[in-house]
Amino acid sequence: MNGTTDDEAVLRAVLDRWKAAVDGHEPELVAAQFTEDAIFQGLHPYTVGRPGVAAYYASQPIGLKAEYRVLETRRLADGLVLGYLDVDFSFTDRPAIDVNLSVLVRRTQEGWLIAHYQVSRLG
Numbered sequence: 574m575n576g577t578t579d580d581e582a583v584l585r586a587v588l589d590r591w592k593a594a595v596d597g598h599e600p601e602l603v604a605a606q607f608t609e610d611a612i613f614q615g616l617h618p619y620t621v622g623r624p625g626v627a628a629y630y631a632s633q634p635i636g637l638k639a640e641y642r643v644l645e646t647r648r649l650a651d652g653l654v655l656g657y658l659d660v661d662f663s664f665t666d667r668p669a670i671d672v673n674l675s676v677l678v679r680r681t682q683e684g685w686l687i688a689h690y691q692v693s694r695l696g
C-alpha cells in the first residue's frame with residue numbers, strides 16, 4: 574500500500590466509527606471518536622472537547638444518517654492525517670444537507686482520533 578492508500582485507510586477507520594455512532598444516535602460514542610481537546614465546528618458555533626461534541630450530536634434529530642466520500646488526504650506528519658470529504662446528512666423529515674468536511678486525525682494512545690472537525694456548507 575502506498576502512503577495515500579494508507580492515509581485513506583486511517584481516515585476510513587475513524588470515520589466509519591463516527592458514522593456508525595451518528596447513524597445510531599449515540600452522542601457519547603460519537604464524542605469518543607474525538608480527542609479530549611478536539612476543535613469541533615459543525616453547523617453551529619464551535620466547541621472544544623468531547624462534551625461539546627456529545628451535546629451537538631445529542632441535539633440532532635433521531636434518524637440522522639451520514640454518508641461520506643473521501644475526496645483528498647494528506648499525511649502532514651507522522652501520526653497526523655488531513656482528510657477532505659463530501660458528506661450528505663439525511664433526515665427522516667426534510668431534505669438532506671450536503672457539506673464539505675475537513676478533519677485532522679491524530680494517532681493517540683487511544684488510537685486514531687479526530688483532533689479537528691470543520692464543516693462548510695456551500696451554496
